[in-house]
Amino acid sequence: MSSSRALSLLSKHATTLSTSTRGKAHFTFQPSTTLPSGLESMEKSKMNLMQSVNEAMRIAMETDDSAVLFGEDVAFGGVFRCSLDLQKKFGKDRVFNTPLCEQGIAGFGIGVAAAGATAIAEIQFGDYIFPAYDQVFIAFEPPKKTKSFQLVNEAAKFRYRSGNQFDCGKLTVRTTWGAVGHGALYHSQSPEANFTHTPGLKLVVPRGPIQAKGLLLSCIRDPNPCIFFEPKILYRLAAEDVPTGDYTIPLGQAETVRSGKDLTLVAWGTQVHVALEAAQLAKEKLNADVEVIDLQTIQPWDEDHVVESVQKTGRLIVTHEAPISSGFGAEITSTVQKRCFLNLESPIERVAGYDTPFPHVHEPFYLPTVHRVFDAIKKSVNY
């Protein structure tokens, strides 16, 4: 087949694709209605998630001369533009590309941090954090025998195993996270539960630009290794007025984003917006007042905040995109079951992804949609 014929076929195909409807997002971004305390008077600027992350990194690097940012493609600005203009501003020594190697990025990051410098390591897709797993656990199946251990076996245990002589607290790993509409198996995963089983790490997921900036700055400055998961679908889609100064949002604190007395609904990241919509629907259709909690920090999670809420409402639903089995919802459910046993009016429910790899065309069926969450609320209040 001559190249020109192939090209004309391709172009025809491209036209067809562009006119067909690629489903709209499964949620609507809900900007925060309240600001973290003390920031009301700060100047604000409309920013999307990508820009707020960029801001946070810029501030971190301005206030800390030792801070370096590295990963694949960060030099030109990054595939999601989060590091836009940072190499220009801080120079090639502080903002640089690494070779294509997640285990190397994680290991290198640990070493930078162990030497006392602040390391911001970018892993382009959370789906590719697994080669870094060891440096963040041991290779388990034969095909993956040569995977690295950096995050689980090294970063998480660095302080403990050295008797606190050494630590890599100055390491923050940033990585993209969650469904994006067309990402399929390897560009949509929410891998947090793989790390919640590893003591020693802190794990954070922001729901929007305001939280992302404050939480990322907290992670960078926290004296423990952190993984910061950035919901990629929110990079451009989520925009709101973000305080322009240097501020942090504390780690380990959940936020009640909608008050209610009838049922507690816990979520994080993108799913908070799904939860808010479901809560709104529940008000309209069931006259139920649902309390929505954004966990923000997944590890260590704000147990008491959730427990207090369930003591008030008597009902709990946890919802996350990650597959249901052994997802972090399981841990929350188990803890609340123990601490609120006598408060519960209905069984704790989890609305999550199915136990399948993340599909491509069937994404709308896989995801824990507004309607699946709504249905769980309905069943719970009617139990």
Add this chain to the structure above:
Amino acid sequence: MHRALLHVSRRAVTARNLASTVEGDAFRLNEYSSKYLGHRKAAFTEKLEIINADDTPAIPIYRVTNAVGDVIDKTQDPNFDEPTAIKMYKTMTQLNIMDRILYDSQRQGRISFYMTSFGEEGNHVGSAAALEPQDLIYGQYREAGVLLWRGYSMENFMNQCYGNADDLGKGRQMPMHFGAKERNFVTISSPLTTQLPQAVGSAYAFKQQKDNNRICVVYFGDGAASEGDAHAAFNFAATLKAPIIFFCRNNGYAISTPTSEQYGGDGIAGKGPAYGLHTIRVDGNDLLAVYNATKEARRVALSNRPVLIEAMTYRLGHHSTSDDSTAYRSAEEVETWGDKDHPITRFNKYITERGWWNEEKEKEWQKEVKKRVLTEFSAAEKRKKAHYHDLFEDVYDELPLRLRRQRDELDAHIAEYKEHYPLEGLHEKH
């Protein structure tokens, strides 16, 4: 989008009609050279030749002395002064004796695990002596001689092996997982090779400091070099120009796997130039050669070019106390190596020839070291372990609420079931 594609394809068609291909060749060679091949001179060839990997010559093994211990080329003699040479010899022999005693103690059930360094005393001390105290060292697990040289005391060793409350590592890990912040020796971890990219990161951080005078040195074995982390580390070090020495102790075995089953190329040194690492292969049992090579490598590394040193040596002992190497190699092979090429024997000749050592001093020293080791050993054995509350510390910089609650649960449990727990060996209070 399709409009752009058509534009490019039209260009491709016209390129074929260009009158001069010479311009195209020159352009490409320059691009390949400057962007693809690290400024190495790119060239075309019309000869079909697949490089035969088996024919590539092995990198030669740098040495100063022969197997017996005679300096071959006097210009290569580092000319140690007496105190330095004696310290080197004493460190090697102290390690040897400590290894024997601690190995036996494991056999007697007194410590849980041990790994000896028999046959590798020379590569430990030769390399350690060529570094500066401020250089940060990452190890694998068979570098006790490096620690000894740096002043990690016999007491420290014993405390770590017993995991008692005085262990710098707070008894958290198995024996051999040493670490000493004051000695600039990062705590060992069991997963192999993970330390390599970490060392590159630390080296990079040092490079960023004004007037940096620190390098990183990372030790690893022939087996560890097979892990993906080694590839990652070599590549990062070269591209980011890290001030680091990669020191490979090629001792012929990775537990039972001989090097003939570990890699197909020219050892570990053969990989170096391919990554852009300045490289040297050295006689690991020749303390003088290891010293010279490391000293020069340090100078190069400090100029922000990484160096790979492959020290050829032989693991005379078993992999660890969990291994019996007679299952996979002959006693004869081990004996022959020990007879024909031992780092301690070779260096003994050097100091004896110079009149700094003799048989009598040897006897006295052996007695003295043995006594010292045994004294520290029994003292460490008696020391208590930390209170069990320590189990919950240092997971994070501060004890999180959830862990504190778990600790409280354990306290309540122990209060009721204390007779079932080994509390006698522990400090009573945290």
